[in-house]
Amino acid sequence: MTIMAAHRPVRFFIGLSTALMLLSGVLFFQAPALAQQESVAVRIGVLAFRGYKQAMSRWQPMADYLNKNLSGVHFQIVPLNLEQMRKATAAEDIDFVLTNPGNYVLLESRYGASRIATLKRHWLGHAYSHYGAVVFTRRDNPDIKSLKDLKGRSLMIVNNHAFGGFQMAWRELKDAGIDPFKDIAELKFNGFPQDNIVNAVMNGKVDAGTVRTGILENMALNGKMELDKIRVLQNRNVEGFQFLLSTRLYPEWPLAKLKHTPDVLASKLLVALLSAPKGAFSLSGTDWVSWTIPLDYTRVNELMRELRIGPYFPATQLSLSKTIKEYAHWLVLILTVLFGLALLSIYVLRVNRRLVDTQHILQDEIAERVVAQEKLNENKRFLEQRVVERTASLAELNSALQHSELTLRELNRIASVFPVPLEEKISALIELGRKHFGFASASLYRRNDEGVSVVMKVGAGFDTTATSNNVDEATILPGGIGIDEFDEMLQDDDVLLMEKSFPVDGNVEDEADLLSCVAVKILVEGRPFGFLCLADDQDVSRNLGEVDRDILQLIADWLGMEIARKQVGDREQQHLSDLAHVTRLSTMGEMASGLAHELNQPLTAIANYIRGCQRRIDRGNLEVTELTAIMQQSIHEAERAAEIIRRLRAFVNKEDPHHERVKINELITRVSGFLRSEMEGKSITLKLSLAENIPILIVDAIQIEQVLLNLLRNAIDAVNIPWQGEKEIEVVSSMVQADMVHIEVRDTGSGLPDGEQQQIFDPFYTTKDEGLGMGLSISRTIIEAHGGTMYTDSSGQYTIVGLTLPQSGVACE
Template identity: 35%
Template sequence: MAKVGDRLGSRKGSPLSMFLRPVVGSLAMAACLAVSSAEGAKSAPEPPIRVGVLAYRGGDHANAVWEPTIRYLAGRFPGRGAEMVPLDLSGMDTAVQNRTVDFVLTNTGNYVELEGRYGIARIATLHSSRAGASGASVGSTLIVRSDRTDIRDLGDLKGRTVLASDPDAFGGFQVAWGEMIKAGIDPYRDLKNLGFSGFPLDRIAFAVRDGESDVGVLRACLLEELAAEGRIDPGQFRVLAPRTPPGFDCAVSTDLYPDWPLARLASTPEVLAKAVVVALFQMPENDPAAEAGGYVGWTVPLDYQPVHTLFRALRIGPYRYLREISLLDIAREHWEWLALGALALLWWAIHSLRVEHLIKVRTAELHAANRSLLHEMAERRRAEENARDRQKDMDHVARLSILGEMASNLAHELNQPLGAIANYARGCTRRLEAGTSDPMQLVEITRAIADQADRAGRIIARIRDFVRKRAPQLEPMDVNDCVHAAVALCQGQASNGNAAISLSLADDLPPVLVDRIQIEQVILNLVKNALDAMAETQPGGAGEAVRVVSIRTARDRDGRVEVGVADRGHGLTAEAKGRLFEPFFTTKSGGMGLGLSICRTIVEAHGGHLWATDNPGGGTVMRFVLPAAGPATSPMCPTASPSTADEPPVVTEERNHDR
């Protein structure tokens, strides 16, 4: 008993040791009584005390470190002795489950798992010679090769390969796992590869040294032990994110946790557990068992709550159930929020019913309004169709009006081929009556008669197409063709009025998507207005025609096709410019005032624009633009600047001889 008191008193006179001195004395007395009672009973020899020891570096290392401790216990129990059972983590679980051992000496994390799973209880905690001021000495050391400058802290582990001993190894993985989580690294998701080498842990250091893994996870102080044994060169390694806990002389990368506990199984007799505790507490600091194990003795069980906190954060060990939370668990833990959610759902249901009722009412109102709107739309469509029909009628009437005004000119156009046919026919008759006909001459005459007849037929066909009432037919075409067709219809009026029509047509125009007859109507109306505007202009001397209508086509800067019709007439007044396109407004004494209004309507229906400007040389220039049917296939003519409103058209004497 004196030895027990001296042993506890040597622990720096701590209050805890002073408190435990009488308690330990009582335990020692009870143990002695138990032993003496057992000896007096002279019963059959009891089996040896079996202690399962975690062999984290293999069986040989476990024997070297812990066998002296087991021999110490055997010496304290000469009647039954003691034996060590080296186990790995899975073997430790099996031994405790099958109760093939009486005590277990394992790492901190494994103890917490066995405690929660099988109800083992710690009875003492190892006091390591390396322990810091807090008494904790278990942690993890993350090592890299000393020449790896690309890995400086835990945040650099993303995308790297990491090697540990076992997923259930406390100092060999779980403590490091917790630190990685704090650094924002999930080892099961963010690493390139997470490997486990199993026991012994020595091979982890060798794998890092040989470049087989970027980072290794070791139990704290293992790196120093390997260096002391001469198995590694410590200069080849660097500790990642090193820490310096007070009083702890090993390199570590994590927090420290309580050292290994000695725990008894639930089936181990309490009397035996007390006797073992007393024996361990009485071990001197310089005992060979303590020196072999690298500790200075045993102390009362430390607080293992930090281990529980770590396991709860990682959801492992006894807290693995947190990964599979049941609905009942959620209800128990968050019933306030669930109740609030139920109230919200109830309110939402009532609100939904109210909204649904309002929707039905609003839907009925909308149906009624929709029927009324459909009726109004149908009436509007009918009104628009009637307006389009009236517009078509107005276009048709306008074309007939134009032809009516040009009737004499058209008669003149037709008289020419008809007169030529009559002359050719009389000449042929005279030759036949005189008997002087030459077959070759007759062939030429009959060909000329056919050409003149075809010419008259084309004039009549153009007139018929122009006055025919039909629906618009859009097709891609060259606007120059429309210009030629319109000029052919008004050439007679120009000749009778001693006027000339000059064409300056660009050769690189893109096609436009238009109705040919409508665009011809626009050009014809603009040319006719130009001829009428110059009717009172005095002709030049010696038969020279100064009444010239210039028609010019080009491309503007936006790639559109522009048509300009210029005259040398009296021009427009300010009032006429403001009302030029109003229906029924005209500057002619006998005009209807619909021509330009219809022309603008046609041009705008084709996506274009019609406007009037003054001709710098006197008169007016009427211009309109039409969008191209597709991308331009040739560059813009550099001399054309159709977007300049006041620029006069370029006039070239390219007279049309199709008369």
């Protein structure tokens, strides 16, 4: 009996004792620290020998079972190949490993992994905690009857790292005197699945193959092959083992914990696995797994030591001869250095004798150094005093920088707040600059064609509201700057900021006793606009640093940007108003025939009333009461015509935008009346579906009328084409959202082309033969200016173009 064989019972007893201790720790001890944690992630590295998906499908049920039965932890399956598992183990990226016995022995020797359970497979009512390999060939192959006959033949394996797919068979071949890497004519690597090895042998592509036990029986059970057509080489019969076998038996895959994994966690995991119900981890209809206490893996160690692989690979073993051979050049270098050090020691001894002679000289020099040290201490005290003074200066500078930082933060807050009236933002920016630099007052001046005007003043005794008082040409501006000097500074591109002082008795209107002033130029869109003047009411000595000048210039730049933004907004609003006016005139031109018919009705009625009255007068039978009734009807029709003309004038007039309280349903009804006669002439049915709970809105009534009129005109054009369907237009108002009013114009026309639902709002885009394509673009701009949106949709036979407006006011009675 070998030494390893003698120690097998001992190792088995140690493994059994370890498992029992882990079980006892779970049953009798508590783990408060672990229990108090919430959802601690525990990663189980699994050898993915068939790829990521197969490994997740095979082992995820185990993780799900553990997550269901163990609280406070969350188990994750991490599929890894051999190299990835070794790196993850070394880096402590995983907590447990589930791998083949060969890889486990390597992880145990290198990283201290310790097994806590062994896999047990169940197949057709039998349980197996060991497995082996089978080497086989075709039964009709007369040349191969034993392992020795494989010499000079081809053999297919999984790969050279596969424990069951090669290394088990390798050991048996070695015992039979066959070196697979030299004596086998062709060693083919197949990889997974191992079914391909069986198929290759049966199809005559290779002479023989080796697979894990159970593969042949499982394929035969599924009808993929016939066992009586193969010959097992070196067939072994082991009691209780039902599979074909050519090698020794080895324990199944172990589940091992790593060194950093808490024992309590490993104990809980082991108890959960051992107490799992039958069939909890099913692999197929006939194949399922369970767990048992860790087995003895001595046979695996013996295999690896005999084959000199894994922890017994020769590269990991050191010997004196190999060390000398590998590091010969370093040994030579070390000996050379030692020899040089010996020579250096001799030289140092000789030099030491000379040093003794110079020691007395050095003592004299030391005395001189003491004197020099006293002078150095005096200089040190002087430098420390300078450091204190410099520290105080830096503290003052740091305080100024903190003050500047607060000013910049406030400046950013003021400039980024929207929406805020321009006057309030300008006043806040000017007041910020005045407070930051500590001036008594601040004024914003502007030069225009009429002269110099005061835009705004802030400070003691001033109202912050904007003004436009013109300054007389003889007036002296704050800081003693005259009009001519002001204009010269405006036109000089090199002058952006000026500091100036002037006498106490200077002629300064509204700002008496100002002694000093800082003026910074304001540029709007690259052109001089005016100056921001900061002034004192007493003689204050100031020294604006570079940071102060930058902050003041930044305030001036942001003032210029805010003024420019307001000017651009005013120009855009005026442009929109002009464009909307042109569109309204164009719409009126398109509606000319309908409007003529609308006016013709009351005028015709008036003419008929007057002619009838004239005939009654000619016959002499007109009563006063009849005349009064006829005149009242004529007056009513005349007022009706006047009302139509008044609405048209209000619609086409070019006026500034004016927001007012509007009942949107009444506005829809009024706009629909403009087009009702035109739609009747074209046999178009108009339907108004107006909700009763629509609130009063604050809008520009003329602009909203323009939008609705444009949508109705587009709907008329859409349905007024040769087609067989019903011509119908419906206007719907509703409160789909609590704070938004929805208005939709629906028509039964041919609809919008695919992909053009959003392009119809682009400028100059049109689907009509005539037209500029600006109606919907202007309409969307108007609605967005009111805080709403426009959209397109479809519902059944209807094509929908709708808009939303924000709610304001209270609901209509």
